[in-house]
Amino acid sequence: MPARAPEPPSGTPSAGIAARKADHLDLCESGDVGFRSTSTLLEGVTLLHQSLPELCTDEVSTAAELLGRQLRAPVIIAAMTGGHERAAGINRSLAMLAQEHGLGFGLGSQRAMQRDPGMDWTYRVREWAPDILLLGNIGVVQARETRTKELEALVRDVGADALCVHLNPAMELIQSDGDRDFRGCVQTLERLCNELPFPIVAKETGNGLSPQTIEKLLGAGVRCVDTSGAGGTSWVGVETLRADERRRSMGDRLWDWGIPTAASVHYATRASLTTIATGGLRSGLDVARAISLGAHAGGIARPLLQTLSRSGEDGVRTYLDDLVHELRSVMLLTGSRTIEALRHAPRVISSELERWLSV
Numbered sequence: 001m002p003a004r005a006p007e008p009p010s011g012t013p014s015a016g017i018a019a020r021k022a023d024h025l026d027l028c029e030s031g032d033v034g035f036r037s038t039s040t041l042l043e044g045v046t047l048l049h050q051s052l053p054e055l056c057t058d059e060v061s062t063a064a065e066l067l068g069r070q071l072r073a074p075v076i077i078a079a080m081t082g083g084h085e086r087a088a089g090i091n092r093s094l095a096m097l098a099q100e101h102g103l104g105f106g107l108g109s110q111r112a113m114q115r116d117p118g119m120d121w122t123y124r125v126r127e128w129a130p131d132i133l134l135l136g137n138i139g140v141v142q143a144r145e146t147r148t149k150e151l152e153a154l155v156r157d158v159g160a161d162a163l164c165v166h167l168n169p170a171m172e173l174i175q176s177d178g179d180r181d182f183r184g185c186v187q188t189l190e191r192l193c194n195e196l197p198f199p200i201v202a203k204e205t206g207n208g209l210s211p212q213t214i215e216k217l218l219g220a221g222v223r224c225v226d227t228s229g230a231g232g233t234s235w236v237g238v239e240t241l242r243a244d245e246r247r248r249s250m251g252d253r254l255w256d257w258g259i260p261t262a263a264s265v266h267y268a269t270r271a272s273l274t275t276i277a278t279g280g281l282r283s284g285l286d287v288a289r290a291i292s293l294g295a296h297a298g299g300i301a302r303p304l305l306q307t308l309s310r311s312g313e314d315g316v317r318t319y320l321d322d323l324v325h326e327l328r329s330v331m332l333l334t335g336s337r338t339i340e341a342l343r344h345a346p347r348v349i350s351s352e353l354e355r356w357l358s359v
């Protein structure tokens with residue numbers, strides 16, 4: 001298990017960010033920060049059972065291609081951390097496990113590294129994960145204030161394959177010192193799509209992408225999204241637990257704000273976007289359900305952090321083995337030999353999810 005280590009001294013440029021990130025880790029490891037009543041609605045997807053699949057488990061292939069990299073299973077360890085010593089251990093452990101399992105891995109926001117280049121080592125994982133799909137990460141508001149060349153360097157410095165640009169207005173509004181001005185973000189995405197020599201992934205952080213947002217993303221030239229929908233970790237919830245009295249009551253009311261992951265995945269895939277389904281996926285069955293809605297991969301964040309903290313690398317290894325085994329089993333039971341076949345597997349949609357899909 002990564003050891004807790006001292007944070008950067010309070011005078012360093014990234015000290016404030018490091019303290020906030022450490023709070024986030026603590027709250028996500030042990031706090032009650034799940035959505036309270038909004039679900040992912042992935043339970044509203046029932047895959048049709050096939051009693052005569054005419055398949056052997058060994059020939060069921062979970063292999064997938066995403067953003068130019070081969071994955072042994074369509075699973076991404078979603079963006080979580082970076083920018084302080086504790087984060088470095090978490091990134092190293094999870095990236096190493098992604099390498100071992102042939103999965104993708106997302107770095108947490110590289111804002112701390114941008115502020116203080118001395119923090120770059122906390123994001124460097126290529127030594128332990130030379131072959132994985134590695135995703136860099138920055139907030140769209142920070143990207144708006146940053147020259148393209150500087151963003152390119154952030155990605156190149158860590159050897160990432162693509163840059164996730166996170167869109168997180170809901171959590172920012174709860175943070176007492178969060179961003180308040182979200183203008184110019186579409187133009188920023190357009191600039192990045194035009195000028196960066198690698199793919200951009202527009203990523204939510206737990207509130208989902210609406211059809212209107214997807215329309216704007218398409219107009220900006222974005223071709224890949226991470227839906228990060230509602231139903232898993234509530235970032236409004238995380239910030240509410242850190243907020244002062246005044247913002248806490250608004251945070252409590254907006255705790256369940258957002259678009260369920262299943263609906264958001266549908267909005268993205270019907271627009272032909274390459275889609276990573278994140279937000280409340282907790283099992284191989286959830287990944288299979290998201291793929292049957294057209295997603296190209298599923299992403300998981302908080303459960304992996306919690307498992308690493310409680311049970312170390314061996315615990316995460318078991319979690320990932322079981323998840324991929326379950327995905328393979330569901331593929332067999334739906335008669336899907338490949339991930340592409342699973343994307344077209346027959347399914348029944350609940351009336352609640354159907355209402356969302358018709359928006």
Ligand SMILES: Cc1cc2nc3c(=O)[nH]c(=O)nc-3n(C[C@H](O)[C@H](O)[C@H](O)COP(=O)(O)O)c2cc1C
Nearest residue numbers: 078079080108109166228232233279280300301302
């Ligand atoms: C501790 C922690 C830190 C996170 N930090 C980031 C981040 O820096 N950038 C980002 O795009 N998403 C971040 N996220 C959001 C996740 O990538 C994911 O979109 C969200 O938590 C929903 O997935 P989950 O329900 O599996 O946790 C973070 C999540 C966790 C748990």
